[in-house]
Amino acid sequence: MKPVPLLALLALCAAPFASAAEAxxxxxxxxxxxGTALARTxxxxxxxxxxxxxxxxxxxxxxTVVRPRSVLTAAHNLWDADGGFSTEILFRRGLAGRSALxxxxxxxxxxxxxxxxxxxxxxxxxxxxxxxxxxGLVFRDPVAGGSTAxxxxxxxxxxxxxxxxxxxxxxxxxxxxxxxxxxxTTPFAPVVGAFWDNFSIYCESGMSxxxxxxxxxxxxxxxSGIVVAGSNEPPSTGxxxxxxxxxxxxxxxxx
Amino acid sequence: MENRTRLLIVLGSxxxxxxxxxxxxxxxxxxxxxxxxxxxxxxxxxSPVGIPSPGTRSxxxxxxxxxxxxxxxxxxxxxxxxxxxxxxxLEALKRTLLAADPALATTAIREFLATGRDARTGxxxxxxPGGDLAAPTLRVLLMDVLxxxxxxxxxxxxxxxxxxxxxxxxSADEWAIALRNVAWHAPASTSYLATKxxxxxxxxxxxxxxxxGMLEAFDVIVFTxxxxxxxxxxxxxxxxxxxxxxxxxxxxxxxxAASPLDVxxxxxxxxxxxxxxxxxxxxxxxxxxLAVPGQKxxxxxxxxxxxxxxxxKTKLLKALATPASxxxxxxxxAPPPEPDDASRxxxxxxxxxxxxxxxxxxxxxxxxxxxxxxxxRE
Numbered sequence: 001m002k003p004v005p006l007l008a009l010l011a012l013c014a015a016p017f018a019s020a021a022e023a024x025x026x027x028x029x030x031x032x033x034x035g036t037a038l039a040r041t042x043x044x045x046x047x048x049x050x051x052x053x054x055x056x057x058x059x060x061x062x063x064t065v066v067r068p069r070s071v072l073t074a075a076h077n078l079w080d081a082d083g084g085f086s087t088e089i090l091f092r093r094g095l096a097g098r099s100a101l102x103x104x105x106x107x108x109x110x111x112x113x114x115x116x117x118x119x120x121x122x123x124x125x126x127x128x129x130x131x132x133x134x135x136g137l138v139f140r141d142p143v144a145g146g147s148t149a150x151x152x153x154x155x156x157x158x159x160x161x162x163x164x165x166x167x168x169x170x171x172x173x174x175x176x177x178x179x180x181x182x183x184x185t186t187p188f189a190p191v192v193g194a195f196w197d198n199f200s201i202y203c204e205s206g207m208s209x210x211x212x213x214x215x216x217x218x219x220x221x222x223x224s225g226i227v228v229a230g231s232n233e234p235p236s237t238g239x240x241x242x243x244x245x246x247x248x249x250x251x252x253x254x255x
Numbered sequence: 256m257e258n259r260t261r262l263l264i265v266l267g268s269x270x271x272x273x274x275x276x277x278x279x280x281x282x283x284x285x286x287x288x289x290x291x292x293x294x295x296x297x298x299x300x301x302s303p304v305g306i307p308s309p310g311t312r313s314x315x316x317x318x319x320x321x322x323x324x325x326x327x328x329x330x331x332x333x334x335x336x337x338x339x340x341x342x343x344x345l346e347a348l349k350r351t352l353l354a355a356d357p358a359l360a361t362t363a364i365r366e367f368l369a370t371g372r373d374a375r376t377g378x379x380x381x382x383x384p385g386g387d388l389a390a391p392t393l394r395v396l397l398m399d400v401l402x403x404x405x406x407x408x409x410x411x412x413x414x415x416x417x418x419x420x421x422x423x424x425x426s427a428d429e430w431a432i433a434l435r436n437v438a439w440h441a442p443a444s445t446s447y448l449a450t451k452x453x454x455x456x457x458x459x460x461x462x463x464x465x466x467x468g469m470l471e472a473f474d475v476i477v478f479t480x481x482x483x484x485x486x487x488x489x490x491x492x493x494x495x496x497x498x499x500x501x502x503x504x505x506x507x508x509x510x511x512a513a514s515p516l517d518v519x520x521x522x523x524x525x526x527x528x529x530x531x532x533x534x535x536x537x538x539x540x541x542x543x544x545l546a547v548p549g550q551k552x553x554x555x556x557x558x559x560x561x562x563x564x565x566x567x568k569t570k571l572l573k574a575l576a577t578p579a580s581x582x583x584x585x586x587x588x589a590p591p592p593e594p595d596d597a598s599r600x601x602x603x604x605x606x607x608x609x610x611x612x613x614x615x616x617x618x619x620x621x622x623x624x625x626x627x628x629x630x631x632r633e
Binding site: 056086089106114121249 | 570577580597
């Protein structure tokens, strides 16, 4: 097992409406706004902002439409050890500033049980908890008119030379209402279980649950991981890769 | 000269026989005495039943594998004992046994288990995606395969052996598989399963150092839907063993989903339970089905309780609109059927209107109006 800067890793949901801080350094390692046009181009148009309550506070995160009525995201957007399950979860697909391509409240939440067990046993920001940091939302109506982002439980996509792109609605150094992207310059590497990391990029709070897209040999983009953790000094991003367990979860519970 | 030749032939044959027995696992020098539980820290005592003693070598010499399957088992035992077995070897054995004639496979497994021999696989007891089991010992692996064969073919072979296993306390991991095998064969025997699950929970040596199998066996409690476990599970959440606490919490959550009225009633009559985690308590009540009169009454009682803060009740009302579940591979229980969320929303909306019209919960008026708007898509 590779050493991990445990204390530096933080789950990346963000409190909205907080004023955006100044970005530490303008660097390719930090996420930048994609612009409305790209944010609304497939498959990036399948990514959306999650706005939800937990306990007595409100947060934002990110998610991706992977089945016609379902969104894949990070478990820590959906459940907290003290606050229990999140409530009033609004998904704003293709959000750009104040307008979105579609908005809808989730009607059901699913979370991998291993996340709760490991979050309780260790702590929320422990790699062993991040290794299960996967959840899904089911909606009453199709989220994107029946369209979905492609996904592939193929970790090899994350370790080769194929271009990668992490996305989400970062609210730490940005408003949280615009899609951000950042491209790793090195492959991801396993840390523990399905938790992998990358030291060439940083993902802001609020990007949690957003996708990591990888290109296959034909140039097609596939969701291959979920952004779950990050540290800005030094830059690092942790993801929960799509493996067989994640694929089974998507097939069995997300509609 | 002839006598010397005969003697050499006899000695040679003996040496060959000893070598064969060694290769086939009959040698006590490589036989690992069966331990009660894999990874238990040796807290329970091994049973003497069925463990070959050092003096049984000559007996073992007589016992050659009774079939090709038995020989395969013996070979794997040696590989495990010498630390040279791989995951592929374990998977190959499973495939071989599952593909073999069921009667022959059952006989080979039963005969092997009767010897009491065992070896660790190096794996932790775990359920893999798809329900496949990572078995910590060869015996657990074989009990698992026997259970799958019996389930597939509708025989009682695995259940019979399971009940024998459950008559003594050699291994918590074997108990876990035995409970599953009984449930697979006789799903209606919930009373027996509950008794054995309670026995397992109460057994101090296992409870002090719970194995992976014991933690997974909490699913048997969920399977029984026996709400009288609520008190045990709630009590276990203060157990000094952290892993046991987590397993109890998960089981209580899942029992609440399987038997919501009983859990709600327990929480209503034990107001101190989960009082320090009010938002989690609200989640338990959010599993209630308002179409069932008893559950609706229990939920209304909770909403009217003066000891429950408005913030907690608010959480419940919000959570009603977005039901939530943890999902996992379980030892025994199947994933819940696909829910009918549209119907559920209609029923909650009707109840919300009723509460508003009757001014049933004045403190929660604005929250109920908000819930009504959400569900009515206003």
